[in-house]
Amino acid sequence: MKVLAFAASNSENSINHKLADYTANLIPDADVELLNINDFEMPIYSIQREVQLGKPKQAQDFYDKITEADALIISFAEHNGSYTAAYKNLFDWTSRIDMKVYQDKPVLMLATSPGPGGASSVLGSAVGSATYFAADVKGSLSVPNFFDNFDIVTNQVVSVEIKAALLAMVSKLK
Template sequence: MKLLALAASSSSKSINKQLATYAASLVEGADVEILDINDYEMPLFSQDREDELGHPELAQRFFAKIGEVDGIIISFAEHNGSYTAAYKNLFDWTSRIDQKVFQNKPMVLLSTSPGPGGANTVLTAAKGSAPHFAGDVKASLSIPSFFDNFDMEAGKLRNEELKQALYEAVNKL
C-alpha cells in the first residue's frame, strides 16, 4: 500500500507533521511518502489569479501525488478554529483542477494541538467537507494536549489508549 501522509500546517516544527508521520508508521508494510505542504506554496488563490495563471504546476503536482497513492493521512493544525491558510490555499488551487481533490482515496483525518481541544473544531470541518471532494473518510481522531501525550524523543504516543485508537484508525485504510 502506498500512503501519502501530510500535515495541514506550514510550520517547520509542526506537531501535526510529527503525528502524521507517526500515524503512517503504524500501517504495517506501507510505502509512505511524507509530504511537506511548504513544497507547494503558491500565490493566494483568487479568480483573478486563476485567470492570470491557470492551474499552477505545483497544484497539478499535488493533485498527481494524491492520484498515485492508495491512501491518505492528513493531520490538521487549527488556526483560529479553522484550516491553516497554507493548507486552505493549496486545497483551493487544487480544487480548481478537479473538485474531486481526494480522488475517492481512503483517508484517515487527524488533528492535534497543545491544548485540551486537540484541534477538534477543524477536524470536524474536515470530516464534514472531505466527502464533497471525493474523500472516503475511514476514520478520524483528535489527539488533545499533544505534549502531554506524545513522547518527542521517541517520536510516538505515550498514552496507551490514544496509541491504540490511532493504530485502529490508520489500519482502516
C-alpha cells in the first residue's frame, strides 16, 4: 500500500508533520511518502491569476501525488481556527484541476496543536467538507496538548489512548 502523508502546514518545525509521519509509519509494510507542502508553493490563487498563468505545475504535481497514492494521511495545522494559508492556497489551485481533489481515496484526517483545542476547529471543517472533494474519510482525530502527548526526541506518541486511537484508524485503511 502506498501512503501519502503530509501536514497542511508550511512550518519548518511542524508538529502536524511529525504526527502525520508517525501515523503513516504505524501501517505495517506501507510504502510511505512524506510530502512537504513547501515544495508546492505557488502565487496566491485568484481567477485572474489562473487566466494569466494557467494551472501551475506545482498544483498538477500535487494532484499527481494523490493519484499515485492508495491512501492519504493529512494532519491539519490551525491558524485562527481555520486552514493555514499555505495549504488553502495549494488546495484552491489543485481543486481547479479537479474538484475531486482527494479522488475517492481513503483518508485519515488528523490535527494537533500545543494547546488543549488540538486544532479541532480546522479538523471539523476539513472533515465536514471532505465529501465535496471526494475524500473517503476513514477516521479523524484531534490530538490536544501535543508536547504532553508526543515525545519529540523519540518521535513517539506517549499517550496510550491516542496511540490506540491511531492504530484503530490506520487499520481501516487496509
